[in-house]
Amino acid sequence: MNLFNIPSNELLQHLINGLTLGAIYSLIALGYTMVYGILKFINFAHGEILMIGTYAGYYLFNILCNPADGGIRVMLAFILSMIFAMFVSAFFGVTIERIAYRPLRKAPRLAPLLSAIGVSIILMNLAALFFGTKSKKFDYPFNNSTIMIGGASITPNQIMILIVGLILMISLKLFIDKSRLGKAMRATSQNQSVASLMGINVNFIISLTFAIGSALAAVAGILIAMEFKVYPTIGQMAGLKAFIAAVVGGIGNISGAMLGGIVLGLLETFGVVILGIPQGLKDTIAFSVLIIILLVKPSGILIKNIKEKV
Amino acid sequence: MLNFILLIFIYIGIFGIAAIGLNLIVGYTGMLSLCQAAFLGIGAYSTAILMTTANINFWMAFIISGLIAALCGILIGIPTLRLRGDYLAIATLGFGEIVKNIIINWDNMTKGPMGINGIPGLKLLNFTFTSLDKLPWTLIIWIFVAIAYYIVRRIVRSRIGRALEAIREDEIAASSMGINTAKYKIGAFTLGAFFAGLAGSLFAAYNQSVAPNTFDFMMSITILCMIVLGGLGNNAATIVGAILIVVSSELPRLLGISNIIPPQLNQVLFGFILVFMMIYRPQGIIGRIKLNYAKIIKEEILHLEK
Numbered sequence: 001m002n003l004f005n006i007p008s009n010e011l012l013q014h015l016i017n018g019l020t021l022g023a024i025y026s027l028i029a030l031g032y033t034m035v036y037g038i039l040k041f042i043n044f045a046h047g048e049i050l051m052i053g054t055y056a057g058y059y060l061f062n063i064l065c066n067p068a069d070g071g072i073r074v075m076l077a078f079i080l081s082m083i084f085a086m087f088v089s090a091f092f093g094v095t096i097e098r099i100a101y102r103p104l105r106k107a108p109r110l111a112p113l114l115s116a117i118g119v120s121i122i123l124m125n126l127a128a129l130f131f132g133t134k135s136k137k138f139d140y141p142f143n144n145s146t147i148m149i150g151g152a153s154i155t156p157n158q159i160m161i162l163i164v165g166l167i168l169m170i171s172l173k174l175f176i177d178k179s180r181l182g183k184a185m186r187a188t189s190q191n192q193s194v195a196s197l198m199g200i201n202v203n204f205i206i207s208l209t210f211a212i213g214s215a216l217a218a219v220a221g222i223l224i225a226m227e228f229k230v231y232p233t234i235g236q237m238a239g240l241k242a243f244i245a246a247v248v249g250g251i252g253n254i255s256g257a258m259l260g261g262i263v264l265g266l267l268e269t270f271g272v273v274i275l276g277i278p279q280g281l282k283d284t285i286a287f288s289v290l291i292i293i294l295l296v297k298p299s300g301i302l303i304k305n306i307k308e309k310v
Numbered sequence: 311m312l313n314f315i316l317l318i319f320i321y322i323g324i325f326g327i328a329a330i331g332l333n334l335i336v337g338y339t340g341m342l343s344l345c346q347a348a349f350l351g352i353g354a355y356s357t358a359i360l361m362t363t364a365n366i367n368f369w370m371a372f373i374i375s376g377l378i379a380a381l382c383g384i385l386i387g388i389p390t391l392r393l394r395g396d397y398l399a400i401a402t403l404g405f406g407e408i409v410k411n412i413i414i415n416w417d418n419m420t421k422g423p424m425g426i427n428g429i430p431g432l433k434l435l436n437f438t439f440t441s442l443d444k445l446p447w448t449l450i451i452w453i454f455v456a457i458a459y460y461i462v463r464r465i466v467r468s469r470i471g472r473a474l475e476a477i478r479e480d481e482i483a484a485s486s487m488g489i490n491t492a493k494y495k496i497g498a499f500t501l502g503a504f505f506a507g508l509a510g511s512l513f514a515a516y517n518q519s520v521a522p523n524t525f526d527f528m529m530s531i532t533i534l535c536m537i538v539l540g541g542l543g544n545n546a547a548t549i550v551g552a553i554l555i556v557v558s559s560e561l562p563r564l565l566g567i568s569n570i571i572p573p574q575l576n577q578v579l580f581g582f583i584l585v586f587m588m589i590y591r592p593q594g595i596i597g598r599i600k601l602n603y604a605k606i607i608k609e610e611i612l613h614l615e616k
Contacts, residue, residue: 125578
């Protein structure tokens with residue numbers, strides 16, 4: 001395989017990097033797509049929910065243990081902080097929905113969107129006040145020395161990202177397709193009033209959707225914080241990219257969000273390598289992809305065009 | 311002290327022009343645009359580059375900046391006009407980020423993150439405006455506010471304005487009434503961008519320097535807050551909103567407690583404004599003046615009968 005004169009081991013390297021990035025995007029994109037599927041609105045504050053969860057995990061992790069020690073104690077602390085972060089994010093997601101979105105469910109489209117932007121700004125700036133604007137590194141709970149596979153290097157952290165991402169996505173897909181609550185969720189997304197006539201507690205289902213989406217975002221946030229860093233505005237860019245991933249896959253479509261995340265991650269990585277786009281303009285790739293997708297196939301790459309009802 | 315109050319009025323004027331433009335997009339046509347700061351940035355950088363490297367005088371640069379911003383408005387308007395509210399918001403947000411990225415990375419044109427300094431002041435007849443002398447600046451900026459206000463007022467009270475409002479209320483119904491929604495949406499977007507470009511040009515000329523990070527997402531939000539607080543789809547309310555937002559963000563400096571109050575607190579306040587206004591008073595402080603269509607039609611019939 002010798003595409004564009006890049007040695008195959010380098011190609012493999014970029015593939016690994018792209019997939020890791022894509023897995024993170026997918027996890028965040030799921031939150032957007034689930035909320036959009038049910039409420040038909042973009043949760044602008046999703047990135048900030050991610051950020052809050054990440055900070056919660058970061059602080060608990062550093063309280064529970066000294067990451068430099070290593071060993072089983074650190075690993076346990078890491079798992080505990082991950083779960084804690086998921087709960088904190090879920091709590092914030094549900095609360096925000098209660099306070100800022102629920103009163104506006106029947107309002108014109110613009111209102112919940114503006115309210116969500118407001119929430120996102122509040123959280124971002126409060127985080128800057130409380131946690132400081134300096135970026136913090138989430139230490140690895142394990143020895144993160146690189147492993148060589150077929151001439152490409154992969155870190156244990158990247159392996160973890162891929163495995164955690166895969167497990168969470170498969171279990172979410174199974175939950176939505178097979179379980180009773182998943183069925184209720186799908187029913188609510190199709191028609192809220194009929195779903196409530198069938199005995200489904202629509203408000204509970206919406207809260208559950210926010211909780212699951214936010215918890216997934218917290219996991220993604222911690223993975224980002226380990227691979228890169230955590231800072232108050234982390235949610236803005238991560239959230240935007242993930243939203244683009246959701247749109248690429250077809251917003252409201254769970255499998256689409258997973259696929260879209262991977263596609264975007266690969267496009268970003270290979271765009272820099274193959275097209276020679278400078279690193280500084282890397283973010284531009286995602287936005288160009290967004291605009292192209294919206295132009296060519298606004299319903300995303302997975303689902304067929306559905307005419308809008310009047 | 312007087313200088314500081316004049317400074318506040320200068321900023322109210324500059325942001326007021328941009329907000330009037332945004333109000334045409336968001337308030338009247340109902341398209342949520344989150345890239346007004348990008349258009350301001352385009353205008354400011356156009357003026358800065360034209361005046362420093364091409365030695366064009368301010369008035370030419372002013373008009374050209376507005377036109378360049380309008381052109382960018384068309385460019386972003388054409389691909390996104392098919393999109394519904396929330397998609398449009400994201401697309402414009404993306405556009406804003408792209409503009410900022412390009413400004414930062416286009417080193418030989420924009421001098422990158424450093425920004426451009428030493429923009430010459432503007433001259434009118436034989437009078438030179440300096441940034442120390444704030445009164446003439448205030449006057450000239452508010453003259454432009456008045457012009458922008460008048461133009462938009464004329465537009466929204468005409469056939470075009472009614473078409474825009476029809477699109478806002480129900481796009482499908484509007485298009486079935488024979489309104490070319492694409493044309494009106496692009497038009498509104500372009501004109502909004504044009505005003506933002508002019509505001510950016512004034513911003514650059516007054517500050518005599520531009521830096522890319524000024525024109526970020528928060529600036530778009532600040533302008534959005536002005537129109538939401540005043541009242542969407544009401545131009546007078548937009549100015550009131552601009553006054554409230556600029557004064558509230560300069561209040562710590564006005565009271566001399568800016569070192570106690572961190573700047574983030576102000577933005578938290580903007581966030582609360584958006585949320586509370588949407589929940590409790592979506593029509594804004596002043597609200598929207600409902601046009602009495604029965605009266606308008608009656609007048610038009612009388613006019614025709616004459």
